[in-house]
Amino acid sequence: MLIDGLQCGDFRRDILLKLRDGGFTCVTNTLEFWGGAIDSMDSIAAWLDKERENSDVMMIVRSVADIRKAEADGKVGVLMGFQNSGMFEGRIRYPELFAQLGVRVAQLTYNIQNDVGGSCYEPSDSGLTRYGRELIGEMNTHGIMADCSHVGEKTTLMAIEASSKPVAVTHANPASLMPHHRNKSDAVLKALVETNSILGLAVYHNITPDYATASIDGWAEMVARTVDLMGIDHVGIGTDAGHYVARPELDWMRVGRWTRSAQFGAAKTTNAYGAPAQQWMEDVSQMSGLPAALARRGFTPEDVDKLCGANWMRVYEANFG
Template identity: 50%
Template sequence: MTPDQIIDGLQCGHFDRDSFVNLKAAGVHGVVVTCGFWEGTLESLDSLGRWRDLIRENSDVAAFGYTPEAIETAAAEGKVAAILGYQNSNLFEGRIRLVEMWAELGVRVVQLTYNNQNELAGSCYEAEDSGLARYGREVIREMNRAGILVDCSHVGNLSTLQAIAASEKPIAVTHANADSLFAHKRNKTDDVLHALRDTGGVIGVAAYRNITGDYFSGPIENWCEMVAKTVDIAGIDSVAIGTDRSHNFTAPDYAWMRMGRWTRGVDYGAASAARPGKAPPPDWFQSLTDMQIIPNGLRSVGFSEEEVAKITHGNWLRLYGETFRKSNS
């Protein structure tokens, strides 16, 4: 892959052919896709089936990214590699043996919790972070063995630190920012970013306005300034891209994402009563094809060619290489 080719650590929504065409035009040749938020095992299998149909029907522009080599092959062939991920662990339904089975079906990234505390760990939105549960430690061990990357983007900071310590392989925060740069419950404290740095983990810097703030959502140079400041905290080998961009979302999709089936009330997720609906995209990121300006944006704030390559795709490829393969232990 060239420095101007991009891997995005997380996007969500209803992908279609135009999604892949536009990502390809922007130089994005790998993206972790969100196959589910609150769904259990059967619904998650339905989602996986739909993804298989989608890739099959668009095989001229899309492929599955089960391995780093498959992602690089997709790039060489002018395709976008879809890396299968879930933003919650509900697909396991408390069954430790399902972890390996999901890995065998091609799932490569799973977030321990979404917006609520669950049986694995505490969420970033709970009043108190419960920390990593016994079952959470078992799931992490099994994910390490089966070849699934542990994601802690919506996980509480204490639980994230404990997950990093418990994991035999480096973990990811696929889509979040540094709390010290923009204070938000979804963002990660510096001690978490230091722990990622010290263990080979990676944070994907997000472009979601609710957790990025208006200043860093301005021109591309402003967002790349956030990337540079994150590198100052976490190191050049632990910072990548995780835009959290959504595809074809409507009001019911946002309601499901934020409220699922767990409440009769209103929950704003990362939004607020003052800004309850869809957050305006960053000024520089009005369409998917705008991602093509990221590499030059990084250069404009002082990153070298080697550093641009690490941020745009190299750090993700390195992490995928360390985590996507099944272990014998």
Template identity: 50%
Template sequence: MLIDGLQCGHFTPEVFTALRRGNIAAVTVTCGFWEDPMESFDALGRWRDLIAENAETCAVARTPAEIDAVNASDRTAIILGFQNTDLFGGRIRLVEMFAELGVRVVQLTYNNQNAVGGSCYEPNDGGLARFGREVVREMNRAGMLIDCSHVGERTTLEAIAHSEKPIAVTHANATSLVPHSRNKQDAILHALRDTGGVMGCAVYRNITGDYYCASVRNWCEMVARTVDIAGIDTVAIGTDYGHDNTPADYAWMRMGRWTRGIDHGASSAGKPVKTPKAEWLAEGVSGLGQIPDGLREVGFQPPEIEKIIRGNWMRLYAATFRPN
């Protein structure tokens, strides 16, 4: 059973069934990108309805104990998350309110600088803002895991330093292995290692590259090289797998309401709007079930495999999630 630090897109009964086929114990889902507080409340309402309609295959989990309980009932645990702090609307008290509604993972910025800090695409990252420092500590207090996946390097390092609890980069890779603005420098991986944080290795082709997407063994080679950089206790799975996203979905993710122009996000001009999936995931998300065998093939031992596929996330969730 493995835990995926982040997926996005359109979840359907077929997707939930595929998660079960792939032995996915838990997955953090993306409930929003650019939405304001009221839109985010609406999104949580839709997610509650969706999970209730698929109660035979999934259930919300707010703690590691709930993840175990959901798995014991042969279902996938759904962890509610957002990829931007816009859902707080500049209101510090909304952090606790969203935590009480079950939100457990929130990314500080999404592609653009905001009131919290800088993004990975800003030419100059000004670091964690005054409001950002307040949000980090309030997320610590409220029991939310801080995610720095799309966050600028300086802001990420300052968030790690300012946070009283370990943080995550839920879906990225090492820049030294795959150069890309979305990926993370070794200094960040070392800071995660030194503070008990976790990085989930992604399968999204634009930030993973063709070689590591070609086979599960190749991808597990990337994981092994990431462990060489950051240590066995720091590396996990965070695929950034997208379910049936449409051109309209990509337009919202990449442009939102902030530009009249075209933005390619992690892609670039001339590439398809919808990037091809990794070859080893040709049959869909159920293909993630190949990862344990792939890790074994590249030399990992069973205790190490358990940490990568599940244990590191569970340790971090225990250290950060709000107890019920």
């Protein structure tokens, strides 16, 4: 079983085939970055069409049982998620509606402050708002897992404390291994461990150490160092892989509708549109080599199972059954 906590971009049929051929059991998509309720419902509807058009390759999954069915049927399970919470539009009853539409993951904030809390890129993190605390309660009740990947430090710690279910950082790395606003401090890692939550490790070059971008064994080394920090039960995969993501898509992710100024997200101004690619992963199907790389690093078969999927399944079970 190979589970990826977050991917984004245009999941055309060729991408779905690569995911299947790469052995992925389940992948969380990105339905929206900046959209409100209507945009978000359009995105969900488009995925329903995609599922019908590619029913031999993929299925939308809404539960752990669905993920196991996808695995048994040789299909890629797609878990529907958002990289922001704008689809709720400040309405406390909307999490229930979106849960009924099949949404199972929602990142609390993206790259700017919103009505839930602070982003990792704000100069000052305000912390979780009163609405944010109530929203997490509704998400817990209706089976939408809270994602804190782009969320500010203070807001993340408050969200972990507020949630009655394990949360996820679906796509980031430890800041002690790669200092970056998007990566997570030891304090956040400790809070994730204490609440039986999970960190999905990313391959995105701008937030990943050079040694982990050079080879799959280097990435397995980063996994091992993270396990040293958090323990074997709290680490998974969250590649943040993007499909058919070129300059227009990057600009939309970074700028949205909120600014006229240049924004670069996790990138540097010197490589805003040309970050070096992963040397070992020309496409996501090459992630199929990870179990062997982890074994070479000394992980047991049970450990490999946890890192590649079982840890995600435990957190999914706790959130939406």
